[in-house]
Each structure stands twice: as structure tokens, then as C-alpha cells.
Amino acid sequence: MNKIVYLDNSATTRCLDDVVVAMSDALQNCYGNPSSMHSMGLEAERLLKTSRKTIAEALRVGEHEIFFTSGGTEANNWAIWGSAYQRKGRGRHVITTGIEHASVLKSFQRLAEDGFKVSFLQVNEEGIVDERQLEDILTNESIFISIMSVNNETGTIQSISKLVKIIRSKTPNALIHVDAIQCFGKIEIYPRELDVDLLSISAHKIHGPKGIGALYIRKGVLIKPFLIGGEQEACYRAGTENVPGIVGLGAAVAAAKKELTANKKKLELLKERIINGLSEVGGAHINGPVNAQQAAPHIVNMWFEGIHRGEVLLHSLEVEGIYVSTGSACHSRREEASHVLKELGLTGEAFTGAIRVSLSHLNQEEEIDYFLHKLKEVVSELRELAG
Ligand SMILES: Cc1ncc(COP(=O)(O)O)c(C=O)c1O
Secondary structure (H helix, E strand, O other), X not given: OOOOEEOEOOOOOOOOHHHHHHHHHHHHHOOOOOOOOOHHHHHHHHHHHHHHHHHXXXXXXXXXXXXXXXXXXXXHHHHHHHHHHHHOOOOOEEEEEOOOOHXXXXXXXXXXXXXXXXXXXXXXXXXXXXXXXXXXHOOOOEEEEEEEOEOOOOOEEOOHHHHHHHHHHHOOOOEEEEEOOOOOOOOOOOHHHHOOOEEEEEHHHOOOOOOOEEEEEOOOOOOOOOOOOOOHHHHOOOOOOOHHHHHHHHHHHHHHHHOHHHHHHHHHXXXXXXXXXXXXXXXXXXXXXXXXXXXXXXXXXXXXXXXXOHHHHXXXXXXOOEEOEOOOOOOOOOOOOOHXXXXXXXXXXXXXXXXXXXXXXXXXXXXHHHHHHHHHHHHHHHHHHHO
């Protein structure tokens, strides 16, 4: 069968045509090094400036607060290590949640190995951070907190502004980082309005290229550089800039910003269609937020009574041309159950049998109907096989 219904958009997305055109123009016609003094260098530097301005406008921050990185992972690693090592003289307590992406969790693990005291905030069964626990563990020693705005497996939206208020009232000197990689370009997020110091974004989650992202660093906030050996990015992030990638990121951000409201509406309708359609499948359940205010419009984590292994369902759907995932892309090749679902306290089929459907505004209603139709067939076949 030739039909392809791609419902794994939280893993990555297809590049928009405008992104591909802008990138190939940069690759072919603007290959100067932005650090070169001649006109070809200046032309490449102009492309960086344009993209930086687009991103700054989308986040409603200053251009000089945007630093390009090799993607979301580097932005997260840099924000965490850069902040912790910069501020270690003021205290050694750092805080995150148990449901973060591996690029955050592993960075904190490294900090723990280096003698930092790491606290992991617990979440409830919807994936929402325990505010009281946060209030209780903050001390004068707390120097850095990292909390994701939208979870990549369940779509849980955190109330970042509420959490920031708690942090600022107890430890005004701590730096606050938000991993906004699953949020930016889909739901409005503005670091200044949230009063956060650092925020990570990634291009390939919003129909841009892979291997490019950015870190917002609030003006006046100092963190240690991560990549050294060059004066790029105001001496903060060394290495010749990925000009085509940066152009692609800018084009993707421009498109996302322009269509944010319309795209969000479309995602909400597609998600609603899935949720309504699940009742037809029978014995279907959703993991994660129940309250729509706390649920991202593009992610649905689901499980089915009688289906024990999510990967079996995933591959059965793949045979029908439908692409979903069992969780985070960076773990899904491993036989390891999701740390996120575990943190939510899920057990049994809800834990081992879950699949994640993640949407793009490019998905069509017919694709959702096809998915639901095939899902019903596949689930009933698997249930029969399981007896
Ligand atoms: C929440 C979250 N943070 C970080 C990342 C890593 O981003 P990248 O793939 O650009 O390195 C991802 C990607 O899956 C993500 O979903």
C-alpha cells in the first residue's frame, strides 16, 4: 500500500516547501562564511541577522538574546551546564522534573556526578508538577530550575507562570530555564512575559530542518559558554554558523508565527476528531491531561484494553501506512518503557501498551478518519490474537 499517514510529528516534521527553497538558495548562492570580511561573508551574515530577527520577534525578545545552537539538545545541555557552572559559587542546588526530555535529565545526572544536589519534582497522573513540593524544596542554595512547557509524550502543558512566581518569591536569584521545544510554534510562549531567563527551541519540530535550534538568554544573564574556540554568536557559542540551517529555522518560525492561531485551531479540531473517534474502537483510554487547558493540541497518548505492547500496535499500524510512536523518539528503538509514563504512576497496559499520536497542521481530516478506521481493525485483530 502506498498511503502514508504521518502521525509522529513530535518526533520530527516534514520541512515546509518555503523552508526547502530558502535553504537551497542559501546553500547554492550564499556559501560565504559569515565571519569573512568580504561581501560574500557580509551577505551570509545578513541571512543570520534576518533569521535572528524573525525568531526574536516570534518570542517577543531582543535579537541579541537569541543564540543559535545545533538543535534542542544542545540548547538544553548548554542552558543547564552553562547556568549551573556559572552560578556554582552561590549554591549547589538544582531542580528539574522527572518527566523532562533525556537531554535535560542526562545533563542533571552529569551535574549530580559533579557534586550538585539535584531535586526532581514529582508530577500527578496528568503530568502536572507538584507546586507544593517546589515551594518546599526551594532554598537560598537553589541556583537553577529547568521545567519543560509541554511534555513530548503526553502533551501536558505546565503552568510555567505560576511555577515562576513560586520560584521568584522564594529564591529571586535562581535562573529559570524552559524547554519549549514541543510548545514553540504551536502554542504562544513569550519568555519575557513568563519572566524566565532561558528558553530552548528546535527547528525540526516546526517544519524546519534537523540539527538547528536556538537558546534565548535573557539580556544581562551570564552563563558559561559551551562550545569554545571562536568568536561567533557574540563569543558565546563557537563554530562556523550553520547558515542554511539557520535560514531554514527562520523560515519555519516565520510560517509558524504567521499561522499560529489558524494552525492551533486546526490541531484542536484534528485532536477532537481522534478523541471522539476513539469511542468507536472500544476499550480505548487516554494517558495524560484530562483538562483541555493543560493539554497541548497536537499530542494524544493512548492505550487499549487487551493490548499489552505499544510497539506491536505501532508496527501493525505501520503495515497500513500509518506512522505513530510509543514515546520519545530518542528512546523508542530501545526496549525501555517510558520514564514519563512511569512518573505519571501508570502501570499495566496503560504503561506498556501506550502509543503516541502527534499531529501537524498539515494533517488532514481524511487521514485521521483513515487512522481511526485502521486502528479499530488492528486493535480488534490484536485482541483476537491475544485471546
Ligand atoms: C521536549 C524536547 N526537548 C528536547 C528535544 C531535543 O531536540 P533536538 O531533537 O532538536 O535535539 C526534543 C526532541 O525530541 C523534545 O521533544
